[in-house]
Amino acid sequence: MNRAFLRRDLLCRLLAYSAFGMVSAPAAWAQQVDLLSHARATGVIRIANTQASPPWSMLDDRNQPAGYDVEVAKEVAKRIGVAKVEFVADLFKNFVEGLKAGKYELVMNDLTPTAEREKQVDFSTAYGLEDFRIFVRAVNNDIKDRPDLKGKRIGVTAGTSNESWSRANLLNSEIVTYDNGGLVFNDLAIGRIDALISSHFGGMRYATVNKLPIKEVGPVLTYQLSAAAMQKNQPALREAVSKAVKDMRADGTIDRLSNRWLGVSYQMSTEITQAERQ
The missing domain is CATH 3.40.190.10 (Periplasmic binding protein-like II)
Structure with a gap:
């Protein structure tokens, strides 16, 4: 094994160790x-x-x-x-x-x-501080409150307290997660999910700005700081x-x-x- 090869090998090892160190x-x-x-x-x-x-x-x-x-x-x-x-x-x-x-x-x-x-x-x-509500399509008259979510597909944004609250409290619903908060509203508007859980302010703002055919129903589900x-x-x-x-x-x-x-x-x-x- 010649010296040039050894030098190249040592250099490669040092670069690898340096790269691993930089990750953390x-x-x-x-x-x-x-x-x-x-x-x-x-x-x-x-x-x-x-x-x-x-x-x-x-x-x-x-x-x-x-x-x-x-x-x-x-x-x-x-x-x-x-x-x-x-x-x-x-x-x-x-x-x-x-x-x-x-x-x-x-x-x-x-x-x-x-x-x-x-x-x-x-x-x-x-x-x-905000209050969280149920949002459904404007033509939906079947879902009016939390009990009506049983057996339904409920959209939430992944990693939010909306997701954790829904998983803890909507045990008889299918929870569907979205990485992008906007996509969950779009999917509700076209009927891919039955309802979504969102803040009153966020939900109403998104629906109004994007002119989506959705509405807010029922009382406040939870307040979150x-x-x-x-x-x-x-x-x-x-x-x-x-x-x-x-x-x-x-x-x-x-x-x-x-x-x-x-x-x-x-x-x-x-x-x-x-x-x-x-």
């Missing part, structure tokens, strides 16, 4: 670094959202992120001392693992702090984001943004406070 490097780095200090130093914080779940996050006519969560995220970044937000598009089902892998510092997209999620990531003080999610063991980031949100709730910013993006006179801060006391 972002996650290991993020777990060791104070992410708030790093974001302030670089002037940039990465915040994930779907950009496909209006009115919470979507793309506007200039193909830029827009929506309630987007505006709240920009204001939070400003108040914690970070000049720029880099929005990262991802799926609901990827958010928790994306945080743990260091793909972004925060998730702000109508994400509910469930007990299962809190085992893996931390959450800030809540900045949103939304908060900013982040990696565990980042106390400075969690404290700073929570303080920013609390100040925004107190000074009227949350109500102003919710009125703008939800299209109603809605006292979001008051509703959140009442839900937190329950």
Whole structure:
């Protein structure tokens, strides 16, 4: 075996080891670094959202992120001392693992702090609240309430609290998951599923903007808070984001943004406070 071959073999091994090391490097780095200090130093914080779940996050006519969560995220970044937000598009089902892998510092997209999620990531003080309802085709008069969902195909967005709630409470229904929140509405409109579970604001906004022949039926199924999610063991980031949100709730910013993006006179801060006391 000649020396040239040995050198090539050694080089290949070193490159392979380096590549394997780089796969886990972002996650290991993020777990060791104070992410708030790093974001302030670089002037940039990465915040994930779907950009496909209006009115919470979507793309506007200039193909830029827009929506309630987007505006709240920009204001939070400003108040914690970070000049720029880099929005990262991802799926609901990827958010928790994306945080743990260091793909972004925060998730702000109508994400509910469930007990299962809190085992893996931390959450800030809540900045949103919504009620979840049943949506059916406009011509459907058979489904009026939760009992009518028995034996039906129910659409939900994968990885959302809508999915976990449906699987826990609609045991006699077939739960159909979608990676893209918009596709579930389209499939309902053309009859591929019998109903879907969505937030009142999100469902009505999507149906109205896209002129879909669907309607909301029945009483509220459940109320769910939304908060900013982040990696565990980042106390400075969690404290700073929570303080920013609390100040925004107190000074009227949350109500102003919710009125703008939800299209109603809605006292979001008051509703959140009442839900937190329950």
